[in-house]
Amino acid sequence: MRNAVNNGVWSGSWVAERLGLELVGDDALPEMLGLALRRNPKRAHLLVSHVLGKHVPQSPAVVHGHGLALGRRVRELLGPDEAAKAVVLGYAETATGLGHCVADGVGVAPYLHSTRRPVPGVATAGGFEESHSHATSHLLLPKDPTLLVGDGPLVLVDDEFSTGNTVLNTIRDLHGRYPRDRYVVVALVDMRSAADAGRLDDFAREIGARVDLVATASGTVLLPEGVLEKGQELVARHEAEAAANGERSSPGARGTARQATTDPHPDGAPGPDDDRAARQPRSPGRLTRVDLHWPRGLPDGGRHGFTPEHRHRLQTALPAMAARLAEAIPDDARSVLVLGFEELMYTPLRLARELEEALPAEVRYSTTTRSPVLAVDDPGYAIRSRIVFPAHDDPADGAGERYAYNVAGGGFDAVVAVVDSVADTPLLHAPDGLLSRLAAHTPHVVLAVVPSYVPEPLYAAALPEMRPHMLPEPLRGPAFSSYAPEEVGWLLQDLSDVTLEAPTEEREEAIQSGGAHYAESLPVEYQPSEQYQELFHAALQTSAARIAQAVGVVTETVIAERSPRPVLVSLARAGTPVGVLMRRWAQFRHGLELPHYAVSIVRGRGIDANALRWLAAHHDPRDVVFVDGWTGKGAITRELAAAIEEFEAGGGAVGFDPEIAVLADPGSCVRTYGTRDDFLIPSACLNSTVSGLISRTVLRADLVGPDDFHGAKFYRELAGADVSADFLDAVSARFPEVAEAVGGAVKELLAGDRTPSWEGWAAVERISEEYGIHDVNLVKPGVGETTRVLLRRVPWKILARAGAGADLDHVRLLAGQRGVPVEEVGGLPYTCVGLIHPQFTRGATGADGKAVTV
Numbered sequence: 117m118r119n120a121v122n123n124g125v126w127s128g129s130w131v132a133e134r135l136g137l138e139l140v141g142d143d144a145l146p147e148m149l150g151l152a153l154r155r156n157p158k159r160a161h162l163l164v165s166h167v168l169g170k171h172v173p174q175s176p177a178v179v180h181g182h183g184l185a186l187g188r189r190v191r192e193l194l195g196p197d198e199a200a201k202a203v204v205l206g207y208a209e210t211a212t213g214l215g216h217c218v219a220d221g222v223g224v225a226p227y228l229h230s231t232r233r234p235v236p237g238v239a240t241a242g243g244f245e246e247s248h249s250h251a252t253s254h255l256l257l258p259k260d261p262t263l264l265v266g267d268g269p270l271v272l273v274d275d276e277f278s279t280g281n282t283v284l285n286t287i288r289d290l291h292g293r294y295p296r297d298r299y300v301v302v303a304l305v306d307m308r309s310a311a312d313a314g315r316l317d318d319f320a321r322e323i324g325a326r327v328d329l330v331a332t333a334s335g336t337v338l339l340p341e342g343v344l345e346k347g348q349e350l351v352a353r354h355e356a357e358a359a360a361n362g363e364r365s366s367p368g369a370r371g372t373a374r375q376a377t378t379d380p381h382p383d384g385a386p387g388p389d390d391d392r393a394a395r396q397p398r399s400p401g402r403l404t405r406v407d408l409h410w411p412r413g414l415p416d417g418g419r420h421g422f423t424p425e426h427r428h429r430l431q432t433a434l435p436a437m438a439a440r441l442a443e444a445i446p447d448d449a450r451s452v453l454v455l456g457f458e459e460l461m462y463t464p465l466r467l468a469r470e471l472e473e474a475l476p477a478e479v480r481y482s483t484t485t486r487s488p489v490l491a492v493d494d495p496g497y498a499i500r501s502r503i504v505f506p507a508h509d510d511p512a513d514g515a516g517e518r519y520a521y522n523v524a525g526g527g528f529d530a531v532v533a534v535v536d537s538v539a540d541t542p543l544l545h546a547p548d549g550l551l552s553r554l555a556a557h558t559p560h561v562v563l564a565v566v567p568s569y570v571p572e573p574l575y576a577a578a579l580p581e582m583r584p585h586m587l588p589e590p591l592r593g594p595a596f597s598s599y600a601p602e603e604v605g606w607l608l609q610d611l612s613d614v615t616l617e618a619p620t621e622e623r624e625e626a627i628q629s630g631g632a633h634y635a636e637s638l639p640v641e642y643q644p645s646e647q648y649q650e651l652f653h654a655a656l657q658t659s660a661a662r663i664a665q666a667v668g669v670v671t672e673t674v675i676a677e678r679s680p681r682p683v684l685v686s687l688a689r690a691g692t693p694v695g696v697l698m699r700r701w702a703q704f705r706h707g708l709e710l711p712h713y714a715v716s717i718v719r720g721r722g723i724d725a726n727a728l729r730w731l732a733a734h735h736d737p738r739d740v741v742f743v744d745g746w747t748g749k750g751a752i753t754r755e756l757a758a759a760i761e762e763f764e765a766g767g768g769a770v771g772f773d774p775e776i777a778v779l780a781d782p783g784s785c786v787r788t789y790g791t792r793d794d795f796l797i798p799s800a801c802l803n804s805t806v807s808g809l810i811s812r813t814v815l816r817a818d819l820v821g822p823d824d825f826h827g828a829k830f831y832r833e834l835a836g837a838d839v840s841a842d843f844l845d846a847v848s849a850r851f852p853e854v855a856e857a858v859g860g861a862v863k864e865l866l867a868g869d870r871t872p873s874w875e876g877w878a879a880v881e882r883i884s885e886e887y888g889i890h891d892v893n894l895v896k897p898g899v900g901e902t903t904r905v906l907l908r909r910v911p912w913k914i915l916a917r918a919g920a921g922a923d924l925d926h927v928r929l930l931a932g933q934r935g936v937p938v939e940e941v942g943g944l945p946y947t948c949v950g951l952i953h954p955q956f957t958r959g960a961t962g963a964d965g966k967a968v969t970v
Contacts, residue, residue: 141335150498160347187221201268213461666790783876
């Protein structure tokens with residue numbers, strides 16, 4: 117093991133002398149840190165920690181001890197009550213193990229670390245970027261989405277606090293989603309410059325929260341002018357010298373471009389301080405695979421959350437697992453390295469700590485990394501050697517090189533490589549893979565594979581039959597719909613390339629004759645006139661605040677009565693704009709990032725059962741709230757209730773609540789609504805151009821198989837007329853001004869009687885008989901349904917409540933354009949009702965105001 121100060125030579129002196137850097141601060145800094153040069157265009161130097169266990173092999177007791185000490189300081193700072201409510205968040209990849217150790221020190225805190233590995237089936241609870249990193253995207257993937265929701269302190273752990281940008285950006289992002297009163301930033305070293313030092317207090321005042329900082333040591337690196345350019349030039353010169361000396365190329369990954377190694381010794385070969393290796397070249401080492409008997413269901417780390425109960429289970433199992441590893445290590449081994457794998461730092465560290473207690477050998481610990489650093493075999497440089505190998509875990513950002521630093525030349529008699537099962541691939545075992553590279557530098561390689569933990573849904577562990585192995589992930593914009601990808605996921609299949617449109621009259625005749633179901637074809641999308649478009653924008657300006665208040669009321673009611681973190685499932689397509697707005701309200705008012713999906717429901721055929729199966733496998737059905745735009749006579753309300761009952765009777769997951777949450781409930785069909793007024797909702801004025809350019813859903817046997825989602829089309833060609841974002845933005849912009857009114861309305865609503873009266877259904881039955889229609893499906897009550905009749909069906913006449921005002925301007929305009937009479941009626945419970953042409957044939961007229969006979 118090389119210390120930061122070895123034989124009087126500081127391991128940062130080589131860089132400091134050549135770049136003119138100066139390390140100033142606490143006396144402990146030179147012992148904790150060395151310096152190296154990054155192969156990174158964003159920053160020249162790298163602070164190399166000697167107590168982190170990443171780039172420099174170190175005693176596991178030292179590594180674990182530094183994290184524990186920081187965690188105990190956090191616990192003292194917070195006090196027992198606040199510590200009991202704290203959550204610890206570590207940064208991938210470097211600080212994942214340190215964050216675990218800090219959580220150990222806090223003692224009672226659950227732990228989560230960010231990750232660069234997306235995991236199918238696990239919803240993202242947030243993410244952020246690391247500005248200076250070579251690999252920037254961080255994801256937060258907790259198994260329990262409520263882990264980050266709460267009023268307790270959030271403890272953020274990184275190995276160094278340099279500019280503070282990454283941590284402050286993280287807090288800003290999370291505070292917008294999950295606001296809280298207190299944050300604690302934890303780092304091994306606080307290396308902020310004088311200019312950056314005051315930003316923390318300013319930032320705390322900006323967000324209205326307390327932000328504390330806990331660090332083992334503090335100081336800064338004084339950088340001369342042009343240090344980035346000097347560093348890049350120095351790296352380029354050393355790489356060129358290595359190439360000129362004939363040193364062979366580092367192994368590429370899957371055909372990627374090869375780059376010259378930057379070691380004075382090719383491919384991280386033993387350095388001059390490794391006397392035994394220098395005297396006698398080694399033959400390839402022997403590989404032994406050890407089954408750890410890892411506890412079933414125990415997470416391998418904090419990628420999806422790691423609780424105090426998990427910590428206790430690991431602590432209990434560690435002695436037996438370490439004993440199995442010890443049996444594979446030769447008795448005469450005097451120096452053993454336990455090598456972790458990128459984000460998998462904590463488990464290898466704890467195994468190494470147990471081995472340190474059990475073996476007579478000197479045990480050291482470090483991990484592989486994706487960070488590209490120049491290696492220089494000099495006592496004044498922190499990275500003396502490097503081993504280069506291809507990435508072996510199929511990373512989301514593609515193939516590339518990975519590194520193990522200060523392993524070659526370390527004189528290790530055995531190396532224990534600990535990886536997770538996702539990384540136990542042929543590339544790991546390939547001739548240029550990590551195991552072969554290690555075998556060139558040690559006589560014994562031991563491989564231990566920890567099962568990669570992928571969380572089961574909290575509620576579906578007993579429902580293996582519900583896991584949708586064959587169902588695809590939701591479609592998202594911009595590939596499908598003009599909505600942003602995070603706004604909605606469509607549990608549909610894309611039928612954009614299929615011709616499904618038919619002339620409206622032909623469709624109506626086929627539907628009413630029984631020759632076809634309305635969901636088997638699509639109407640030709642009506643493109644409104646310029647006059648009608650102007651009316652839409654005027655109506656939106658007039659009604660945006662009214663809609664915003666209704667959105668707030670229905671969302672607050674859902675959160676209060678249905679679930680604190682509901683999963684919004686809108687009924688495509690009329691419900692989808694409302695679902696997006698409800699999601700935005702939850703963000704605005706509560707900092708919640710709610711999942712939102714759109715599914716198909718078809719009158720007479722029920723809801724998409726495969727979509728329900730997908731939802732049940734990814735979310736608790738009890739959290740699912742079905743969302744629609746408005747109620748008419750309540751047909752879809754009844755359809756959904758019957759479909760859920762049938763789904764459960766057929767062995768489907770139980771727990772779905774069939775009651776729909778709607779923006780407007782003029783038909784008095786549901787208990788969860790924003791208003792019961794029948795007024796103009798601008799999203800009803802248009803077709804796909806206000807619904808993300810998505811068609812009405814399609815269910816046809818030759819297109820939708822038993823294992824498929826229902827279908828829909830994405831009308832990309834209508835992008836020039838798309839006002840979907842205009843509608844959403846206009847309404848959500850009014851959220852702040854209606855927030856107070858929403859609070860009062862919700863309080864009043866929750867205290868009142870909201871029992872559905874179904875007066876709308878009774879009115880429809882009465883109208884159906886009075887006008888000789890004798891089919892309630894041809895009577896479409898309410899402003900929204902009447903508009904859809906005029907846009908998508910063959911309208912016969914419009915009944916308007918006497919005295920109805922501007923809410924019907926667009927209806928009157930459409931009716932005039934299509935030659936449909938508007939009849940004013942007294943005592944109508946709706947603002948208007950649209951009547952579809954009964955018993956329609958293309959020759960029918962219905963001029964007498966009665967049903968047409970054929």
